[in-house]
Amino acid sequence: MNSNQINTLSVKLLRTGLSASEQAQHDAWLQESPENLALWTEEHRLNQLLTELPIAPLSSNFTSQVVQQVRREQRPVHQSKGGGWIDSVRRIWFRPLAATATLGMVAFLVYRQQSHLQQKALVESMKLVSGITTAPSIELLTDFEAIRRLGTPNSEPDLTLLAVLQ
């Protein structure tokens, strides 16, 4: 048996033990070279020591403790999952929404101010116009013929009407 084979047997011994054929091979090897007996005994004892190492003590309810712990740690995650859409609205949309609302408010105020100014200007111009244009006299408005002529488009100047208006 070469050193490779011996090593293979040592490794097998360390883990699963030897099969019948391997044991026979090993016995034959030891008979051929009894000086290796000490070496093999060492291997055997080392294996024995490692096999007899104490097992780690665990609580009888270890599994349920782990499951409980996982459930405890999971709860806040689930809670945040439950209110996830509120959180995401808060976290992701709050700023854009606030900015849009502010912008909208400013735009509305500007628009209101503009329309207020426009109305004011309109009133001013109407006041101006009303100052220039005088309404026809009461006598004219009672004259049916004159009213009829006022609504009739005519290329020629109505001298009578002009005279009346003056």
Add this chain to the structure above:
Amino acid sequence: MAGVVDPDAALMTRVKQGDMEAFAELVEKYKQNVANMIFRTLPDATEAEDLTQVVFIQVWKSAERYRVEAKFSTWLFTIARNLCLNEIRRRNRHPADSLDAATGEREDQPGRQFTDFREVSPPDLLLRNELQAKVQEVLQALPENQRTALLLFKEEEMSYEAISEVLGCSLSATKSLIHRARETLKDKLKPYLNTGEWP
């Protein structure tokens, strides 16, 4: 081998979907193996149990990242090893925090468990316990990667390929680690291994 589904991978698929029963099944199946591995590194029973719990909680939290084609035990022991390494680093940074005074065993848990030696006479039992303590000590003194490689090989019966995956090294490096671990153990335990008795 098409059609053959690793039962652990099937359980992990359910765990990914939030199945607590499947998770409990995995914990039940692997708790002792993980605890043993941690206990050989941090030989304080309470700390080993706590860290084992952390390992499984991490399994639950990382379930999303588990790939079904990967062997579950390899993934599990990678997590266990990483947490052990973190703990060792933490201890090195804050040696005072170490809970090595192993007196803190909780009331609600059984005491340290040893092989049942009721048929062994008290002096022999004492010697055997001493010997176990010595082996534990020598094992602990091994470099972390040698110890983990040896334990995964011996106690978990993992393949060289799986061990190399856990350790993140090549196949030949894994074989070499196991070999060196054995040689160191033989060297340190020589007095016993030669005579069968601890001097």
